[in-house]
Amino acid sequence: xxxxxxxxxxxxxxxxxxxxxxxxxxxxxxxxxxxxxxxxxxxxxxxxxxxxxxxxxxxxxxxxxxxxxxxxxxxxxxxxxxxxxxxxxxxxxxxxxxxxxxxxxxxxxxxxxxxxxxxxxxxxxxxxxxxxxxxxxxxxxxxxxxxxxxxxxxxxxxxxxxxxxxxxxxxxxxxxxxxxxxxxxxxxxxxxxxxxxxxxxxxxxxxxxxxxxxxxxxxxxxxxxxxxxxxxxxxxxxxxxxxxxxxxxxxxxxxxxxxxxxxxxxxxxxxxxxxxxxxxxxxxxxxxxxxxxxxxxxxxxxxxxxxxxxxxxxxxxxxxxxxxxxxxxxxxxxxx
Amino acid sequence: xxxxxxxxxxxxxxxxxxxxxxxxxxxxxxxxxxxxxxxxxxxxxxxxxxxxxxxxxxxxxxxxxxxxxxxxxxxxxxxxxxxxxxxxxxxxxxxxxxxxxxxxxxxxxxxxxxxxxxxxxxxxxxxxxxxxxxxxxxxxxxxxxxxxxxxxxxxxxxxxxxxxxxxxxxxxxxxxxxxxxxxxxxxxxxxxxxxxxxxxxxxxxxxxxxxxxxxxxxxxxxxxxxxxxxxxxxxxxxxxxxxxxxxxxxxxxxxxxxxxxxxxxxx
Amino acid sequence: xxxxxxxxxxxxxxxxxxxxxxxxxxxxxxxxxxxxxxxxxxxxxxxxxxxxxxxxxxxxxxxxxxxxxxxxxxxxxxxxxxxxxxxxxxxxxxxxxxxxxxxxxxxxxxxxxxxxxxxxxxxxxxxxxxxxxxxxxxxxxxxxxxxxxxxxxxxxxxxxxxxxxxxxxxxxxxxxxxxxxxxxxxxxxxxxxxxxxxxxxxxxxxxxxxxxxxxxxxxxxxxxxxxxxxxxxxxxxxxxxxxxxxxxxxxxxxxxxxxxxxxxxxxxxxx
Numbered sequence: 001x002x003x004x005x006x007x008x009x010x011x012x013x014x015x016x017x018x019x020x021x022x023x024x025x026x027x028x029x030x031x032x033x034x035x036x037x038x039x040x041x042x043x044x045x046x047x048x049x050x051x052x053x054x055x056x057x058x059x060x061x062x063x064x065x066x067x068x069x070x071x072x073x074x075x076x077x078x079x080x081x082x083x084x085x086x087x088x089x090x091x092x093x094x095x096x097x098x099x100x101x102x103x104x105x106x107x108x109x110x111x112x113x114x115x116x117x118x119x120x121x122x123x124x125x126x127x128x129x130x131x132x133x134x135x136x137x138x139x140x141x142x143x144x145x146x147x148x149x150x151x152x153x154x155x156x157x158x159x160x161x162x163x164x165x166x167x168x169x170x171x172x173x174x175x176x177x178x179x180x181x182x183x184x185x186x187x188x189x190x191x192x193x194x195x196x197x198x199x200x201x202x203x204x205x206x207x208x209x210x211x212x213x214x215x216x217x218x219x220x221x222x223x224x225x226x227x228x229x230x231x232x233x234x235x236x237x238x239x240x241x242x243x244x245x246x247x248x249x250x251x252x253x254x255x256x257x258x259x260x261x262x263x264x265x266x267x268x269x270x271x272x273x274x275x276x277x278x279x280x281x282x283x284x285x286x287x288x289x290x291x292x293x294x295x296x297x298x299x300x301x302x303x304x305x306x307x308x309x310x311x312x313x314x315x316x317x318x319x320x321x322x323x324x325x326x327x328x329x330x331x332x333x334x335x336x
Numbered sequence: 337x338x339x340x341x342x343x344x345x346x347x348x349x350x351x352x353x354x355x356x357x358x359x360x361x362x363x364x365x366x367x368x369x370x371x372x373x374x375x376x377x378x379x380x381x382x383x384x385x386x387x388x389x390x391x392x393x394x395x396x397x398x399x400x401x402x403x404x405x406x407x408x409x410x411x412x413x414x415x416x417x418x419x420x421x422x423x424x425x426x427x428x429x430x431x432x433x434x435x436x437x438x439x440x441x442x443x444x445x446x447x448x449x450x451x452x453x454x455x456x457x458x459x460x461x462x463x464x465x466x467x468x469x470x471x472x473x474x475x476x477x478x479x480x481x482x483x484x485x486x487x488x489x490x491x492x493x494x495x496x497x498x499x500x501x502x503x504x505x506x507x508x509x510x511x512x513x514x515x516x517x518x519x520x521x522x523x524x525x526x527x528x529x530x531x532x533x534x535x536x537x538x539x540x541x542x543x544x545x546x547x548x549x550x551x552x553x554x555x556x557x558x559x560x561x562x563x564x565x566x567x568x569x570x571x572x573x574x575x576x577x578x579x580x581x582x583x584x585x586x587x588x589x590x591x592x593x594x595x596x597x598x599x600x601x602x603x
Numbered sequence: 604x605x606x607x608x609x610x611x612x613x614x615x616x617x618x619x620x621x622x623x624x625x626x627x628x629x630x631x632x633x634x635x636x637x638x639x640x641x642x643x644x645x646x647x648x649x650x651x652x653x654x655x656x657x658x659x660x661x662x663x664x665x666x667x668x669x670x671x672x673x674x675x676x677x678x679x680x681x682x683x684x685x686x687x688x689x690x691x692x693x694x695x696x697x698x699x700x701x702x703x704x705x706x707x708x709x710x711x712x713x714x715x716x717x718x719x720x721x722x723x724x725x726x727x728x729x730x731x732x733x734x735x736x737x738x739x740x741x742x743x744x745x746x747x748x749x750x751x752x753x754x755x756x757x758x759x760x761x762x763x764x765x766x767x768x769x770x771x772x773x774x775x776x777x778x779x780x781x782x783x784x785x786x787x788x789x790x791x792x793x794x795x796x797x798x799x800x801x802x803x804x805x806x807x808x809x810x811x812x813x814x815x816x817x818x819x820x821x822x823x824x825x826x827x828x829x830x831x832x833x834x835x836x837x838x839x840x841x842x843x844x845x846x847x848x849x850x851x852x853x854x855x856x857x858x859x860x861x862x863x864x865x866x867x868x869x870x871x872x873x874x
Contacts, residue, residue, distance in 0.1 A: 014601065069602060074440045076599045090599060097443040109438050111453070114354050125347050126444055365782035372789035379796040386806040387646075390660065391653045458785065519631035526635035529642045537649040542641075 004178060004210040005048040005071065009080030012041040012066050040066040042234040043080065050177070051208040053200075055215065055225035055242075059333050063234040064214045068180055071212070072102055085177050098127065101171030105183030108167055110155045116166050117151040120173065127174035134173070140206075141169040144199040161192035168196065172203055179203075181213040185220055197223050222246065232333050245332065251302045257295040257313055258321040264290070270316050271295075278308045347444070348452055355455035370461035373414075377465045380406060380532065397534050400477025401564050407469025409532045409556030412496035414462030420501050421456035427508040427518040436598060447505075447591055479563055492559040492573060498580040499555050500528075505587035512594030524550055531556040551579050610706065611714040618718025626726065633679075633727065640675050643801075647671065660805050665743060666832065670803055672735050674828040678800050680728045681763040681823065683719040685712050686790075689774025690783040698869070709771065709858065716767045751833050754840070758827040761847040765822050768854035769794075775858075778865040799825030819854065822847040 016036050041063045048054055058064050069075035071082050073089030073096050082089060089096040103109065110119050124134050142148050145165040150158055158166060164184065171179060184200070185193045201224060203209055215221060221228060221242060228245060230238040238245075261267050271288055275281045285300040286309075295317075297309060306324075313319060359366050384406065388399040430436050439446035470489075474481055481489075507524055510517040531552040535543050546553040554576045562572035622629065651664040662670060689712060692698040701708055739745050773790050777783045795801050797820035804815050804825045815821050826843045829835045835843055 066602070069437070072441060074437050074599065075602050093440060094443045094445075097441055100441075102441045104437075107435070107438075109441065113358065114351075118350070118354055122347065122350050125343065125350065126442055128343075362781070364780075365785065368780065368782045368785040368789065372785045372792060375789050375792035375796075379792055379801055382796055383802050386802055387650055389806070389808075391650055391655075394653050395649050519628040519635075523631050523635035523638075526638045529639050533642070533646060537645050539645075542645075 002049070003047040003083075004050045004052075004085060005212070006083040007047070007067075007071070007080075008045045008082075010041055010044045010067065010070060010077050010082060011039070011079045012063075012070065012075065013078045014038045014040055039234055041070075041077075041231075044231065044234075044236045045080075046229055046236065046239050048210060048212065050210055051204070053204055053211045053213070053224050053226050055221045055228035056212055056231075057214065057221070057228055057333070058231040058237075062232050062333070064231065065182065066234075067231070068182055068212070068214070072100060072180055073097065098174070099177050101174070101176040101179045103164075103167045103171045103179075103181050103184055105164065105181075105186040108155060108163055110163075110166060110170055112156050113154060115152055115154050116147065116158070119155065119166070119170065123170055123173050129174050133175070137173055137175070141172070144202055145169050145195075161188050164188060164192070164196060165199075168199065172209075175207055175209075177210060179209050179211045181211060183214055183216070185215060185217055193217070193219070200224060230333060237333065251300050252298060253301045253306065254296055254298045254325045255306075255309065255313075256323050256325065257297075257317070257319050259293050259295055260318045260320055261293070267295075267317065274309075274312055274316075278304065278312060280304050344444075344448055347448075351452045352455060355457075359455075359457045366457050366460075369458035373458055373461045374465060377410060377462070377469075381469070395534070395536060398477060400473045400479075402533065403469055404473035404477060404479065404564060405534065405557055405560045406532050407466045407473055408493075408560040409528070410462050410466030411470070411493050412500050412555050413528065414459045414464075414466055415493070415497045416459070416500035416504070417462055418456050418459030420451055420504060421459070422450050422454040423501075423504045423508040424518065424521065425454075426450055427511050427521045428516060431511045431598070432515050434602075440595075440598075446595060447588075474563070485563065488569075488573065489563070492562075492576060495573075495576045495580040496555040496559055498584050499551055499576070502580065502583035502587040503550060503552070506583070506590050509587070509590045509594040512597045528552045528555065533557070534561075547575075548579070551583065554579055607710075611710055614711055614714040615718040615721065618715055619722060622718075622722050622726075629726070636679075640671060643671050644668065660803065661834075662803065669739070669832055670828060673831050674800050674824050676728055676732055676735070677759060677762065677824050677827050677831075678798070679731075680723050680759060681720065681766045682723060683716040683767060683770055685716050685719075685767060686770040686774040686787055688712065688715060689771065690777035690787070693774070693777035694783070702866075702869075709862070712771060712774075713767065716763075716770075720763060747831075748833060751831055755827050755831040758830050758844060758847060761844070761851055762823050762827050764851045765819050765847065765854060768851070768858050769819070771858050772854075772861055775861050775865050778868050794820060794823065797821070798823040799828065816843075817846065819850040822850055 014037070016038055017034065044063075044067065056064055056067070066075065070077050071084060071089060073093035076090045084096060085099055087096045087099070089100075110116075111122070114122070120138065123129075129137070138147075145168065147166065147169060150162050150166070155163065155166070168181075168184065181200070185196055188196065197220065200211065200213075204211055211224075213220070213224065225242055227240065228238070228242055229236065259267070267290060271290065274288075275283065275286065278286075280303050281299075285303050286297065287299075288295060288297045295313070297313070299306075299309060310322075313322075381403070384399065384402050387394070388402075393399075394402065426436075436446075439449045442449065473479070503524060504521065507517055507521040510520060527546060527550050530538065530542065530546045531554075535547075535553055535557050538546075543553070547558065558567070559572050559576050561567040562569060647664070647667050651659065651667070657663060659667070689698075692701060698708075701711070736747060739747075769790075773787055776786055780786050797815065797818065799821060800823075804812055804821055807815065822843070826835070826847060829843075830840065
């Protein structure tokens with residue numbers, strides 16, 4: 001088989017009814033309802049080959065979740081279709097569920113009140129995993145996720161990082177062909193993030209699992225993804241290699257300063273001068289925004305020296321705090 | 337078919353043993369729940385007892401007749417409470433918070449997953465009090481129990497429980513369209529109060545309504561009336577079985593339509 | 604006083620505003636509660652038609668209808684969510700932040716309770732009481748006695764205070780009990796019986812009834828309802844009002860005691 005996931009002309013429109021105000025409004029809406037249509041996903045097509053790790057990227061509300069829901073069978077498309085491993089997920093939902101794994105970073109798929117160990121015993125029954133393979137998987141998971149650390153605890157008592165490790169292991173127990181990971185590193189600290197990424201890479205290598213992941217973390221994309229797909233306002237913006245993105249945006253850095261000042265105009269004038277005083281600075285490779293005592297400077301680190309920007313701002317303005325950031329996904333999407 | 341059934345049964349056993357372990361672990365909570373539902377029953381029983389200090393019988397029913405009906409009412413109610421309590425949450429926040437997604441991501445029927453999500457030990461107390469009342473009222477009131485009648489009682493309880501569960505399922509499933517349906521579920525569930533006393537005391541409209549429309553009468557008075565010698569087997573068991581099966585079919589139908597609705601609009 | 608109102612009245616307002624968004628649900632829930640009243644009325648009808656005399660324990664059938672309606676309305680009028688609100692504060696740990704703020708926690712909940720009662724009066728008590736009074740006038744030609752009504756309002760204010768303190772105590776129970784839901788459920792079941800909401804307390808055997816007279820629960824529903832129906836006069840009236848007032852003071856002291864214990868527990872265990 002050529003493609004593990006095939007998405008063609010996928011469109012999802014939600015109808016929303018305007019609710020009337022008060023009792024008379026409610027009664028009115030019973031007879032005549034004002035319908036507004038919201039196109040969450042518009043005519044998206046892409047293919048994913050077996051064994052690929054795909055970064056599925058977009059701002060909040062871009063339509064990522066809606067697409068994933070259609071790929072996992074939770075939601076029907078308005079038009080177009082999805083095929084996962086040759087099946088149409090929303091037509092054969094339970095059959096499809098046997099062959100996929102899903103993790104939502106925001107909420108656990110596990111049973112809140114059960115001990116982690118018991119959760120896996122139950123999942124073994126749910127997915128009808130043979131004994132020998134189960135033993136092998138549990139051993140493997142213990143290696144990459146160190147599950148034995150919290151095997152006896154109930155899910156509700158786990159830390160976010162532990163929970164994510166358990167959730168990932170649970171989604172992989174039946175060795176699915178496709179893994180959907182929605183924000184698998186959200187809210188985790190750097191060390192845990194690193195460990196999760198390593199495990200994802202390892203699983204992909206060991207079983208050739210096809211993985212589609214959404215994330216807001218640039219490092220997730222750089223370290224994991226073979227290819228990225230960007231959507232915005234429900235439409236496909238980009239489908240291609242990570243290199244293009246790295247070349248076009250990877251050099252960008254953002255510094256955020258917390259400032260204290262009395263007169264915004266004075267600050268504005270000082271910032272105006274910054275471009276003239278720093279070497280190699282042009283309106284193209286350095287931009288800034290000032291808002292509510294916060295200044296963000298975005299610049300090309302290949303062309304401008306970071307220390308010259310730091311020096312200038314620290315000397316001329318009353319800085320309380322600052323932080324240096326990689327470019328975030330939202331900013332990249334905006335540039336397309 | 338039997339293979340699937342066995343698999344589901346085994347799975348449920350695994351959940352249940354965990355839940356029972358947890359109950360053993362938090363015995364104070366169990367006792368508080370037991371006390372709560374005991375006190376609720378006690379209030380109802382005290383009411384009947386106090387009233388019977390003033391009158392010899394209630395339109396021909398003796399104190400023990402009333403106690404028997406009241407006790408019977410609590411058995412199916414308690415069993416349903418034990419096993420399907422999570423339907424209250426389906427009617428509450430499950431749909432709104434997108435919790436329902438996960439039931440669609442597993443190769444197991446979503447309704448099974450909802451049922452298996454919780455075991456409510458409070459129902460044990462409700463059931464035990466019901467059984468004690470039925471036994472006490474039967475022995476004091478001179479109701480003869482043969483082995484056959486005990487089996488019949490158990491069968492009636494099973495179908496009465498199905499009625500409780502089906503009514504809850506139908507009303508909780510409304511949440512697929514309205515996002516929440518807890519208040520409606522509570523309103524209809526409150527109608528079960530009517531079933532705790534002889535039907536004859538109500539207006540004809542209410543009698544018909546709680547026998548055929550929201551059939552709580554079949555969870556207590558109608559099955560109990562057979563043992564009190566007030567109705568035939570056909571009028572009690574026959575009616576209870578047929579209406580409970582219709583209610584269950586309707587509940588499953590609305591639930592599956594609800595899932596279709598969820599698949600098209602999400603949460 | 605003005606400053607007090609300015610600080611705490613927003614909490615009352617917030618409760619009422621929050622209610623406006625949910626008022627349809629509120630009525631659906633109330634409808635469920637009303638079924639219990641319908642059942643009760645039918646049972647009394649059956650009881651009176653099975654009785655050998657016109658009067659049972661000093662009540663005619665019409666008076667019993669009056670008792671069921673007024674006792675239900677009274678319990679609806681004084682109802683509050685303070686226990687749920689406090690237990691939620693405790694279990695979510697919000698209570699720690701409430702303690703840091705320069706406000707008195709009990710006063711805060713008191714004004715929350717006033718919000719509950721305002722809602723009860725406007726959306727429940729007045730419409731239902733109006734319907735009943737109209738019915739009573741058309742069916743029996745009777746109008747409420749103004750003196751009884753004034754005394755009822757005084758008595759029911761004391762009832763509201765008693766329930767506020769009881770619920771406040773049960774809310775604080777969340778410091779000591781994990782299964783608050785069951786605990787509060789148990790309380791509600793007990794109150795229904797001991798307050799006279801389910802059946803007039805005079806139906807109990809004399810010895811038990813005499814004991815109940817001295818408990819705070821009779822002051823919740825039974826006392827104001829009997830006053831409304833004009834069944835308490837003279838020394839009976841004074842005695843029962845006095846009992847209510849004494850319990851308000853006792854419970855006030857008890858909440859302070861439990862609060863101090865609870866805070867000690869909070870500071871030892873942490874939030």
